Amino acid sequence: MEVASKPIFNTLNRPALYTDFYELTMAQGYFLSGRKDEQACFNYFFRDLPFDGGYVVFAGLGDFLEILENFRFHDDELEYLKEQGFRPEFLEYLKDFELEVSIDSVKEGEIVFPLEPVVQVRGNIIQTQLLETLLLNILNFESLIATKAARLKYAAGERKVLDFGLRRAQGFGGIQASKAAIIGGVEATSNVYSSFVHGIPASGTMAHSWIQSFDDEITAFRKYAEYYPDNCILLVDTYDTLASGVPNAITVAKELEEKGHKLQGIRLDSGDLAYFSRKARNQLDRAGLDYVKIAVSNQLDERLIKSLLGQEAPIDLFGVGTRLVTGHETPALDGVYKLTSVNNEPKLKISENVEKITLPGNKKLIRYYDDRGRFYGDGIMLKEEGTVDTIYHPYYPAKHTKVTDFESEMLLYEVMRNGELTDGVPTPGDSAKYAKQRLEKLNAEHKRFDNPHIYKIGISKKLMDLRDELAQSLKKNN
Numbered sequence: 314m315e316v317a318s319k320p321i322f323n324t325l326n327r328p329a330l331y332t333d334f335y336e337l338t339m340a341q342g343y344f345l346s347g348r349k350d351e352q353a354c355f356n357y358f359f360r361d362l363p364f365d366g367g368y369v370v371f372a373g374l375g376d377f378l379e380i381l382e383n384f385r386f387h388d389d390e391l392e393y394l395k396e397q398g399f400r401p402e403f404l405e406y407l408k409d410f411e412l413e414v415s416i417d418s419v420k421e422g423e424i425v426f427p428l429e430p431v432v433q434v435r436g437n438i439i440q441t442q443l444l445e446t447l448l449l450n451i452l453n454f455e456s457l458i459a460t461k462a463a464r465l466k467y468a469a470g471e472r473k474v475l476d477f478g479l480r481r482a483q484g485f486g487g488i489q490a491s492k493a494a495i496i497g498g499v500e501a502t503s504n505v506y507s508s509f510v511h512g513i514p515a516s517g518t519m520a521h522s523w524i525q526s527f528d529d530e531i532t533a534f535r536k537y538a539e540y541y542p543d544n545c546i547l548l549v550d551t552y553d554t555l556a557s558g559v560p561n562a563i564t565v566a567k568e569l570e571e572k573g574h575k576l577q578g579i580r581l582d583s584g585d586l587a588y589f590s591r592k593a594r595n596q597l598d599r600a601g602l603d604y605v606k607i608a609v610s611n612q613l614d615e616r617l618i619k620s621l622l623g624q625e626a627p628i629d630l631f632g633v634g635t636r637l638v639t640g641h642e643t644p645a646l647d648g649v650y651k652l653t654s655v656n657n658e659p660k661l662k663i664s665e666n667v668e669k670i671t672l673p674g675n676k677k678l679i680r681y682y683d684d685r686g687r688f689y690g691d692g693i694m695l696k697e698e699g700t701v702d703t704i705y706h707p708y709y710p711a712k713h714t715k716v717t718d719f720e721s722e723m724l725l726y727e728v729m730r731n732g733e734l735t736d737g738v739p740t741p742g743d744s745a746k747y748a749k750q751r752l753e754k755l756n757a758e759h760k761r762f763d764n765p766h767i768y769k770i771g772i773s774k775k776l777m778d779l780r781d782e783l784a785q786s787l788k789k790n791n
């Protein structure tokens with residue numbers, strides 16, 4: 314079959330077919346069986362923490378809400394669906410489609426944990442179903458990369474981390490990856506497109522090609538410094554880092570000083586980065602250039618950054634590409650979108666694996682604080698419940714915690730009501746600020762890379778009983 318190709322960027326303006334085929338066949342099925350006005354509730358949650366880590370930084374809400382603004386079916390899309398065999402009466406329904414769903418979500422940048430209803434979509438069953446793939450595609454990817462960025466930043470501490478990943482990203486996902494990286498805590502990106510469309514800070518150094526293009530290294534350095542005297546990071550490893558690169562950078566730094574400027578830094582991109590950074594720091598300091606920063610890159614990740622700083626490498630800035638934007642070594646966040654009620658009747662998915670039985674009903678999510686104002690644990694309960702005294706381990710109810718003495722906070726906000734945004738789209742800057750504040754409230758034992766302490770998640774007795782009773786009756790009937 315021949316498919317006319319369409320510019321990929323149109324996806325943002327025309328998201329309705331950015332979905333899996335079965336969403337449309339199910340939607341048509343609901344329509345044909347006269348169920349189009351049934352009210353459904355779906356929950357977005359994940360089960361496994363990526364990177365064997367202790368938390369997830371939630372991201373993607375801004376892009377999701379923005380894209381929903383354009384969710385409608387255009388004539389050529391309806392024509393395509395007609396060719397795929399969809400019925401005229403359903404296509405007529407889609408022609409007049411206007412999004413009317415309501416969405417509860419935690420804030421972008423929130424720290425979230427397994428099983429939590431991070432996003433809850435309410436509305437008619439056709440509309441809520443049709444959003445599944447789009448929502449999962451955006452939220453799973455951006456949350457994965459924001460989480461990776463937070464881990465890199467945790468390893469780097471006060472030192473800066475730059476995103477260098479566009480060239481190694483999974484295609485156009487690089488646009489989202491760079492934004493998510495900023496939300497997770499990275500300071501700036503080399504990705505100009507993402508900077509342009511998302512209003513995030515762009516930054517960069519120079520490539521080996523610049524230096525290779527000149528007859529000698531010093532001329533390459535001088536020329537760059539001439540054009541960018543206040544924003545110049547010289548790549549020093551093209552020929553011989555310590556015998557040529559750093560001495561030439563020192564010469565240029567001195568020339569800049571004479572003209573009233575300061576060399577910003579040097580970048581190391583190969584070899585033993587601890588050894589070379591120490592030697593380079595020594596050479597720079599001996600030349601009176603203690604203000605010149607040292608940037609490093611080369612297949613870095615959070616563990617390598619931690620290791621380099623453990624080796625007391627005098628590094629000020631880490632450029633991270635591949636392993637940031639590809640979410641190395643977790644290819645995807647396993648977030649799912651599960652039906653939890655139809656016409657206010659709670660729904661459940663049973664599994665042989667008890668940990669895969671879903672939590673039914675329309676919910677709320679509460680965070681409890683310890684006496685130092687740090688996150689103590691989270692409670693998942695039914696929306697209609699009042700104050701809850703005790704939260705129970707989702708699978709081992711003998712493990713429970715009394716929560717009456719803790720300060721608490723509701724985490725879900727209605728971000729869309731009947732298809733209208735309630736409070737605009739979160740900006741990456743605001744989400745990054747929020748993620749930073751929230752990560753400060755998360756205890757270090759949940760942030761460490763090796764065997765992080767498991768964060769306490771509990772469910773209310775009512776929710777547990779509802780789940781167990783429903784599971785029993787479904788098993789009897791099926």
Ligand SMILES: Nc1ncnc2c1ncn2[C@@H]1O[C@H](COP(=O)(O)OP(=O)(O)OP(=O)(O)O)[C@@H](O)[C@H]1O
Nearest residue numbers: 582583584585586587588610611612613617620621
């Ligand atoms: N002191 C260090 N401790 C731990 N890892 C390091 C240290 N220095 C560098 N690394 C990392 O080790 C890897 C080195 O990669 P590799 O052996 O391919 O060397 P290279 O310098 O990239 O060689 P080249 O670029 O010349 O091919 C990179 O991921 C780099 O970040």
Ligand SMILES: O=P(O)(O)OC[C@H]1O[C@H](OP(=O)(O)OP(=O)(O)O)[C@H](O)[C@@H]1O
Nearest residue numbers: 477520521582610611612613633634635
């Ligand atoms: O290693 P990553 O974490 O993926 O970071 C990005 C890499 O991309 C660049 O190398 P590349 O060889 O593509 O170009 P260059 O000439 O600028 O070094 C840069 O020098 C980094 O090494």
Ligand SMILES: O=C(O)c1cccnc1
Nearest residue numbers: 477503516517518519632
């Ligand atoms: O600006 C840089 O130094 C840069 C940008 C992309 C990839 N690697 C390095």
